[in-house]
Each structure stands twice: as C-alpha cells, then as structure tokens.
Amino acid sequence: MAYSLGMSTPATDADLLEFAEHAPRSPGARDEAIRERLGISPVRYYQRLNRLIDDADARAAHPLLIARLERLRDRGL
Numbered sequence: 001m002a003y004s005l006g007m008s009t010p011a012t013d014a015d016l017l018e019f020a021e022h023a024p025r026s027p028g029a030r031d032e033a034i035r036e037r038l039g040i041s042p043v044r045y046y047q048r049l050n051r052l053i054d055d056a057d058a059r060a061a062h063p064l065l066i067a068r069l070e071r072l073r074d075r076g077l
Contacts, residue, residue, distance in 0.1 A: 011038040016048055017058065021065050 031042040
C-alpha cells in the first residue's frame with residue numbers, strides 16, 4: 001500500500017530524524033503520524049530508523065538524538 005497523505009516526495013533521512021525527535025509518544029498516534037507526515041508505513045520507518053542509528057554520518061549530525069534512539073532500541077522499546 002502506498003501512502004501519499006503527507007509528503008509528495010519520499011521522506012529523506014533528515015525527515016526521519018526530524019520526525020523521531022518530535023514524534024508523538026503514543027504508539028497509535030505515532031504510527032498515524034508516520035503515515036501522514038512521512039508518507040511511509042511504520043514498518044518501513046522503523047527499518048530506516050534502525051539503519052540510521054548505526055550510521056556514522058547521522059550520529060555526527062545528531063549525536064544526542066542517535067544516542068537516545070540507540071538506548072531505546074537496546075532496551076527493546
């Protein structure tokens with residue numbers, strides 16, 4: 001299923017990191033916002049976010065955010 005509600009172009013890595021920094025806390029609201037704002041499925045968002053957590057360039061650009069996301073991932077959240 002293609003999502004095109006929020007963005008007319010595919011979400012960039014910068015878009016994902018910006019969203020992750022300000023994402024809703026509630027899982028249901030977060031999933032809905034992912035679809036609406038980024039135009040991708042929640043599964044695809046988390047796949048890409050996991051890749052970014054391990055990316056040296058993303059860590060250099062957003063060290064505090066990446067460290068927080070890495071802690072959450074390591075705790076299984």
